[in-house]
Amino acid sequence: MGAGSAKCEVRSAGGRDAGIRSLGLRTSHVALLFTWMLLASPVHAQIPTNLPDTTQTDSARADSLRKDATDRLLAADALALRRVPVLPLLGGEGPRAAGGRIDLDRRAIAWRTAQNVADLLSEVPGVYVWRGGWFGRSAYANYRGRGATAIDWVIDGVPYLPMGTDSVGVDPSLFALAQIDRVEIERWPGGLRVLLYTAQHEWLAPRSRVGIATGDDKLTRYQGSVEYRWKQGLGLSGAAEYFDAPTSTGLNTDARVSSGVFKAQFVPRADRGVQVQYLTQATDRNRFVTEGDTIGAGLKGTRTELQARAFLRRGSEASHFQADVIYARSRWSGDSADQTMSAEGLILGLRRPRWRVGSTTWIRDRWTPLTVRGEAGYVPFDRVSLNAEANHEWHDGDRTSDWVGLQGALALPLGFGADAALRRGHRVIAPTLATDTAQDLDEVELRGHWQSSLLTLEGGWSRTGSFAPYRFQPYLKVDSLRALGRTQWVELGATFTPRPWLRLGGWYSDPQGAAPDGLPPTHSVVTGEIRSRFLRKYPSGIFELRLAATMETWGHGIIGTDGAGTPIPLRGATFFRMGIAMKLGGFQFYWDRSNTQGTQLTYVPGFKLPNLGQTFGMRWEFTN
Secondary structure, three states: OOOOOHHHHOOOHHHHHHHHHHHOOOHHHHHHHHHHHHHHOOOOOOOOOOOOOOOOOOOOOHHHHHHHHHHHHHHHHHHOOOEOOOOOOOOOOOOOOOOOEEEEOHHHHHHOOOOOHHHHHOOOOOEEEEEOOOOOOOEEEEEOOOEOOOEEEEEOOEEOOOOOOOOOOOOHHHOOHHHEEEEEEEEEOOEEEEEEEEOOOOEOOOEEEEEEEEEHHHOEEEEEEEEEEOOOOEEEEEEEEEEEEOOOOOEOOOEEEEEEEEEEEEEEEOOEEEEEEEEEEEEEEOOEEEOOEEEEOOEEEEEEEEEEEEEEEEEOOOOEEEEEEEEEEEEEEEOOOOEEEEEEEEEEEEEEOOEEEEEEEEEEOOOOOEEEEEEEEEEEEOOEEEEEEEEEEEEOOOEEEEEEEEEEEEEOHHHEEEEEEEEEEEEOOOOOOOOOOOEEEEEEEEEEEEEOOOEEEEEEEEEEOOEOOEOOOOEOOOOEOOOEOOEEEEEEEEEEEEEOOEEEEEEEEEEEOOOOOOOOOOEEEEEEEEEEOOOOOOOOOOEEEEEEEEEEEEOOEEEEEOOOOOEEEEOOEEEEEEEEEEEEOOEEEEEEEEOOOOOOOOOOOOOOOOOOEEEEEEEEEEEO
């Protein structure tokens, strides 16, 4: 992020007029949204006292009206302090090795100017996002040269498997960030596991959120959610988003994504409950055409996820046995032939204050009929934490996957610490492809770090085994990614916090020797942040402000090979991005500007980003 160059800030008058028109919302949209907001969340308005009551002989006294409104307001505010039990999260159970995961909660996500989940992955060292143009286009993430299968996705404890047009990878840009309440990124030397959690409302007071956003080239986004809980245990909630990104850097490259999450639950006590959840995602993305050449595939279809879950727990939060039974049904309907997959899952866990053991079993009707996973976590004493897992999968065609993983962390005196991770075995990385065979897993990682009140330093070394990655489906000119041999990686990171409101940080990643296809060498991200709650003037903390700037830079590399097997060069580049977020009570405003230097370079050859592209929006959150 940074100021744009002078030559890129000069625009014609016509361009300015078009930009001004693109930032305006039509009156009908505003009226409709305002009406919806009033219906979704009652507002405690001022009661008029000087108007006659034409429906009664005697008008009500003003002081009685004020007393009635005050009583109702106090009763409603009391509900905001009454917590009710919710379903426990699945997949993130501890104890776990410290440093093995990056956790982002609801507040952390809301304060970032990220437009989608792919933006959040940019914070992970070793991740290179294939940005396919303006927002609304594909934005797959490549981690350490692993290609389309680099990331395993899980939503509310249920694996989210590739389906439809792309039977190998999952495009994270299609997930609506406003519908995600928590993100956990589990790091392994040769892969990531990303766990996404939708909201669980744990207060008796109803909660609703409304958001609108716009940007260059008439980009628009509408968001809304409503959540209710009753003291008997019943809960109902719904969230929806409509995102429209018209053509920006290509020819007729419009993209529209509509998504929703709807759930009903009954949790009468903290030790039992049931939930039915329905997720839907409808995508209409045109082909990416530039100068008469189609370089990006289109996508049109709808994916739905139905989840039904029941859980039972015996014991307390820190010491219990828990069993979860899940039924899941996934369906894709669109460009390719319709696909449906059903699964039944059983998750068991035994927890004690310093250890936990658990198992997960999935039975599916296609691709991977059986998955069995065992896991354990142990904290023998406060300075040591360990977790391990063992996996077995049986796929169609009598193919199998078997691997084990181990993570550990050691906290040393004077702020020093060390982490380690390894995985061994073999795995079929694309079971939906009948021709895919198991590849060996042989990876190890060592990290050391030192932390003080002002400075945190981190350095890591890892080695990944030979691997044959799959390309990302939407990028038509990149025909394949070349197989890579055993690779060593060096990563460095630092965070400097001279003041509580000022933070500077960044990471650097570089494969030793020949860089794998699909990501550049000498890749780094640097972020600066000013964040203040102005506690001297606003002791309540009702007002907050965040200013952030990011610089991402890399050297020359190879993005992949074309149909003739010729390597496609990726030029080294530097991109700046900046954002502002302001919060006043339940109201939040944000502004985000990408490619502030107006560079003509790209993340993926051919997919240009708009110069000085900007978006801004507002969100309101209401209770009672």
